[in-house]
Amino acid sequence: MPLKLYELVGTDPSRPFSPFCWRTRMALAHKGLSAETIPWCFTEKGAIAPHGSEKVPVLLDGGSAVVDSWTIANYLEDRYPDRPSLFGGEGGRAMGRMLNWWGDGVIGGMFPLIIADIPLNLKPEDAAYFRKTREARFGKKLEEIMASRDQAVDGFRKSLDPLRLTLRTQPFLGGAAANYADYIVFGAFQWARVVSPFKLLMEDDPVYAWRERLLDAFDGTARKSPSYHA
Numbered sequence: 658m659p660l661k662l663y664e665l666v667g668t669d670p671s672r673p674f675s676p677f678c679w680r681t682r683m684a685l686a687h688k689g690l691s692a693e694t695i696p697w698c699f700t701e702k703g704a705i706a707p708h709g710s711e712k713v714p715v716l717l718d719g720g721s722a723v724v725d726s727w728t729i730a731n732y733l734e735d736r737y738p739d740r741p742s743l744f745g746g747e748g749g750r751a752m753g754r755m756l757n758w759w760g761d762g763v764i765g766g767m768f769p770l771i772i773a774d775i776p777l778n779l780k781p782e783d784a785a786y787f788r789k790t791r792e793a794r795f796g797k798k799l800e801e802i803m804a805s806r807d808q809a810v811d812g813f814r815k816s817l818d819p820l821r822l823t824l825r826t827q828p829f830l831g832g833a834a835a836n837y838a839d840y841i842v843f844g845a846f847q848w849a850r851v852v853s854p855f856k857l858l859m860e861d862d863p864v865y866a867w868r869e870r871l872l873d874a875f876d877g878t879a880r881k882s883p884s885y886h887a
Contacts, residue, residue, distance in 0.1 A: 660685070660692035661717040663705055667778035667852075670696035672883040674778065676764050676848035677726040679879070681714040683840035684730050686875035688740040692716070699783040726844075727757050730837050743837040753837050756830070759819075760841035766813045767845055770806040771853035773799040778852050806855065813857070817864055824863040828870065835874060843871045847879050854885040 662685070665675035673679070673694070685692055697704060697713050705715050708722035716723040716732070723732045734743045734750070744750040772791060776784035776799070788799060795802050820842060823830060830838040846868050849857055858865040872880040 658719045660690060661695055662692040663695045663697045663708075663713045663715040663717075665713050666696040666698060667783065668780055669778075669883060672778070672851060674848050674851040675713055676844040677712075678714045679844035679847045680726040680760075680837075680840050681716065681729050682878065683843065683871075683874070684726075684733055684743055684837055686878055687743055687835070687837070687840070688733050688737055690733070690737065690740070698780060699786050727754070745831065745836055749831075749836060749838070753841065756838045756841050760845060763817070763842055764845045764848070766816050767849055767857065769795075769802050770810055770813060770857065771803070771849055771855055773803040774853035774855065810855075810857065814859075814862070820867075821863050824867045829867065835871060839867075839871060843868065843879075847872075847882070847884075850884045850886045851882060852885075 662678070662681065664673040664678040664682075666673055673682070673696075702711050705711070705713065708715050708717070708724065710722075710724035712724075714724070714726055714729060716729045718732075718736065721732075723729050730743055730753070731750070742749075744753055772795075776787050779787060792798060820830070827833065829835040830842065846857070849855070858868065
């Protein structure tokens with residue numbers, strides 16, 4: 658039975674944009690696995706409720722439903738041990754666990770810079786849901802949150818120094834080749850390029866070059882996905 662993956666989309670079902678779903682997409686590609694994608698929107702929680710989740714990604718593998726991108730990565734590693742390793746051993750898995758949290762922080766730092774662009778990609782009912790829930794979280798209008806992004810982006814770029822310094826001595830977080838540590842962080846950048854035209858990185862940044870390498874990985878899987886950037 659083929660794998661199936663619920664992914665977050667907006668008005669265009671071919672344009673998945675969740676940073677967590679992109680972690681899973683890249684993990685599947687790394688393992689050489691394909692999955693039938695099932696487009697899912699913010700207001701369709703009933704569709705995944707039977708699988709024990711309110712959020713995506715949700716991976717279906719036969720009779721098993723696996724939720725949460727980190728849980729899915731571990732499931733794929735253990736379920737398909739004969740395929741390329743996502744972690745390169747238990748030490749890599751342990752480091753990946755730490756980077757999974759750090760990657761969530763990257764998403765949090767990026768969010769205020771693109772937040773008002775996201776509803777422009779959504780169906781009216783999903784845009785209304787997104788605006789209501791996120792404005793309640795931040796206590797202000799989306800446009801107010803994003804208003805200072807031209808200045809705030811410098812602080813975001815500075816926050817990437819741990820990533821930048823690492824990439825000055827090796828091409829990927831995984832070393833000579835990418836592994837799940839890379840996909841954790843890359844998912845955030847792919848999310849941003851899919852939902853917003855805002856420029857997060859400068860072309861001379863090692864992080865930019867790293868992102869370009871991952872956009873080209875797996876026959877350009879991520880680059881071929883519709884986005885605001887080439």
